[in-house]
Amino acid sequence: MSALLEVEDLVVTFGGRSAAVRGASFRVEKGETHCLVGESGCGKSVTALSIMNLLARGGQRSAKRMSFAGTDLLSLSDREMARLRGNRISMIFQEPMTSLNPAFTVGSQMAEVLTRHKGGTRAAALERSVELMGRVGITAPEMRLGQFPHQLSGGLRQRVMIAMALMCDPQLLVADEPTTALDVTVQAQILRLLATLKRELGLAILLITHDLGIVARVADRVSVMYAGEVVERAPTAELFRSPQHPYTRGLLSCVPVPGRVQRDRPLGSIPGVVPAIGPGFAGCAFRSRCSQADATCEHEIPRRQAGGTHDYLCRLAPQVSEPQPA
Amino acid sequence: MLLLIARRLGLGLLVALTVMTLAFMLTRLSGDLAISIAGPAATQADVEIIRKAYGLDRPLYVQFFSWVGRAMVGDFGQSYFFKDSVANLIARRLPITLTLGLTGLSLALIISIPLGILAAVRENTWIDRGVTMFTMVGQAIPSFWLALILMIVLGLNLGILPISGTGTWQHFVMPGIVLAFTAIPALTRLTRSGMIEAMASDYIRTARAKGLSRARIIFKHALRNAAIPVVSIAAVQLGFMLGGSIVIETVFALHGVGYLGWESIAKNDFPVVQAVVLVLASIYIGLTLLSDILNALLDPRLRTG
Numbered sequence: 001m002s003a004l005l006e007v008e009d010l011v012v013t014f015g016g017r018s019a020a021v022r023g024a025s026f027r028v029e030k031g032e033t034h035c036l037v038g039e040s041g042c043g044k045s046v047t048a049l050s051i052m053n054l055l056a057r058g059g060q061r062s063a064k065r066m067s068f069a070g071t072d073l074l075s076l077s078d079r080e081m082a083r084l085r086g087n088r089i090s091m092i093f094q095e096p097m098t099s100l101n102p103a104f105t106v107g108s109q110m111a112e113v114l115t116r117h118k119g120g121t122r123a124a125a126l127e128r129s130v131e132l133m134g135r136v137g138i139t140a141p142e143m144r145l146g147q148f149p150h151q152l153s154g155g156l157r158q159r160v161m162i163a164m165a166l167m168c169d170p171q172l173l174v175a176d177e178p179t180t181a182l183d184v185t186v187q188a189q190i191l192r193l194l195a196t197l198k199r200e201l202g203l204a205i206l207l208i209t210h211d212l213g214i215v216a217r218v219a220d221r222v223s224v225m226y227a228g229e230v231v232e233r234a235p236t237a238e239l240f241r242s243p244q245h246p247y248t249r250g251l252l253s254c255v256p257v258p259g260r261v262q263r264d265r266p267l268g269s270i271p272g273v274v275p276a277i278g279p280g281f282a283g284c285a286f287r288s289r290c291s292q293a294d295a296t297c298e299h300e301i302p303r304r305q306a307g308g309t310h311d312y313l314c315r316l317a318p319q320v321s322e323p324q325p326a
Numbered sequence: 327m328l329l330l331i332a333r334r335l336g337l338g339l340l341v342a343l344t345v346m347t348l349a350f351m352l353t354r355l356s357g358d359l360a361i362s363i364a365g366p367a368a369t370q371a372d373v374e375i376i377r378k379a380y381g382l383d384r385p386l387y388v389q390f391f392s393w394v395g396r397a398m399v400g401d402f403g404q405s406y407f408f409k410d411s412v413a414n415l416i417a418r419r420l421p422i423t424l425t426l427g428l429t430g431l432s433l434a435l436i437i438s439i440p441l442g443i444l445a446a447v448r449e450n451t452w453i454d455r456g457v458t459m460f461t462m463v464g465q466a467i468p469s470f471w472l473a474l475i476l477m478i479v480l481g482l483n484l485g486i487l488p489i490s491g492t493g494t495w496q497h498f499v500m501p502g503i504v505l506a507f508t509a510i511p512a513l514t515r516l517t518r519s520g521m522i523e524a525m526a527s528d529y530i531r532t533a534r535a536k537g538l539s540r541a542r543i544i545f546k547h548a549l550r551n552a553a554i555p556v557v558s559i560a561a562v563q564l565g566f567m568l569g570g571s572i573v574i575e576t577v578f579a580l581h582g583v584g585y586l587g588w589e590s591i592a593k594n595d596f597p598v599v600q601a602v603v604l605v606l607a608s609i610y611i612g613l614t615l616l617s618d619i620l621n622a623l624l625d626p627r628l629r630t631g
Contacts, residue, residue: 054534078540086537093535098528102627103550113536148626164536 003027008065022228038225087117090165094177096158100149107145132163155186227285234310402601423582430505442517461511490579520552561617
């Protein structure tokens with residue numbers, strides 16, 4: 001069976017300069033939560049935007065393959081893509097405070113999604129808005145219809161964005177760091193909400209985040225991005241148990257994992273910064289920061305299998321996970 | 327919303343009172359009014375008679391409050407030069423100025439808003455650069471020069487529009503175009519920059535993510551936000567157009583309020599000068615209030631302010 005979303009060798013460039021994404025590949029299955037994880041500037045948000053064809057002006061995307069439910073996204077016209085967006089693929093963003101139009105009521109912004117894609121009356125669309133606002137845990141939904149975004153808190157606005165994204169029963173929700181701008185408590189509520197929606201609606205979620213804590217809590221599968229490439233892909237439990245790519249290992253050593261960190265040992269860190277990747281760059285982008293790098297890292301790196309659906313981009317042979325300290 | 331209107335109204339009244347005081351004081355500062363009314367050939371006795379007749383012998387504060395009191399009920403006194411009441415004079419000329427101002431503003435909006443939107447959605451293309459060039463040239467052209475060129479081309483060479491007077495609606499076309507050109511550059515640039523800012527905003531990205539049509543994104547979601555500063559400036563521009571159309575009214579022989587004001591200053595017809603200043607200031611205040619209300623309607627965040 002083919003995946004819901006398949007992306008193969010995605011390349012995104014801005015104005016012909018260095019590439020923001022250099023051959024990213026991943027698959028999102030129906031009904032799964034797939035996390036794209038990586039540090040700032042690794043290309044994860046650009047990847048999400050290019051799937052939606054929402055790249056800022058000057059952004060160019062190309063790929064060997066980019067398909068959604070069997071439809072080739074690259075061959076769609078702007079008009080056909082617009083018909084898909086908000087309808088079968090929805091997206092929510094990192095900035096709940098500014099993502100809603102300040103000049104229109106919550107109700108009108110929600111209702112127009114349904115009337116645009118499914119037709120029907122405005123009254124029916126407003127009714128659906130109330131239903132979905134209730135579903136995403138917004139109290140007094142009827143009252144919210146007539147309110148303006150500035151009258152809502154950040155957490156409420158993000159809930160409105162989520163409810164709006166669900167108006168047409170999409171199959172895929174692309175969520176670009178949806179909790180980064182929110183309080184920790186609100187963050188937890190939103191994550192729980194996403195997990196519930198996934199379970200109850202069979203919604204597939206492509207979740208972009210830099211937070212491994214979020215990954216551990218909600219993801220089914222993980223793709224780790226570094227400098228525009230997906231360097232490791234694995235089911236979540238597998239990734240946390242036996243990370244293979246030195247970058248993934250480095251990332252994991254930076255966050256405290258209960259039962260793994262010892263009290264007196266400091267948390268790890270990755271030396272150096274993400275290198276500038278110019279045209280004609282070859283080999284492993286992580287080699288300048290990697291303690292195990294050698295001359296072979298300057299050549300093309302093979303994608304290695306580490307069993308099942310776990311693979312990674314490194315010359316090193318798979319390692320069996322170390323026994324955990326009791 | 328009502329509170330906002332009430333507060334702005336109160337503020338407007340204060341401004342009107344200040345304008346009245348200033349208009350009154352400035353006309354008195356220009357010299358002894360009795361002497362200038364009497365003219366160079368008058369004797370001392372004539373001046374004294376005029377001083378008494380016009381009530382200029384009374385203390386200043388008495389004159390001021392008597393004028394303010396009457397102005398409140400619409401009585402601005404008699405003109406010294408035209409044998410008519412000031413209220414009548416202004417009432418007869420105001421429609422001309424209003425017609426001219428509204429024609430100018432409508433033309434300006436009809437031209438500058440679509441032009442600004444076009445330039446914004448085609449940012450950094452030759453269309454955008456063409457529009458910018460047009461606004462720069464428009465800004466640089468003096469009104470009287472444009473007026474004369476239009477008169478020569480449209481009036482004399484092509485003979486499709488009358489050159490001067492106020493007989494028909496055609497008489498207002500050319501002055502309207504010239505007046506519109508005083509506002510078009512600013513309004514176009516404001517629409518353009520507002521639209522560019524709006525189109526780059528997060529809520530437009532959301533609108534695109536919702537799959538809305540391009541037309542709806544531009545004309546509903548972006549324009550509504552870009553229109554807010556344009557509305558403010560358009561109201562102020564209309565104020566300028568009404569008060570500052572003296573040059574255009576003179577060139578096209580349109581006897582409006584601006585022209586009346588200029589005539590009265592030249593003739594020391596100070597009751598008319600005071601009244602013209604007050605009327606134009608009141609219109610200005612009214613327009614500012616209107617712009618505040620329109621802004622509050624366009625931007626819900628201002629409604630609670």
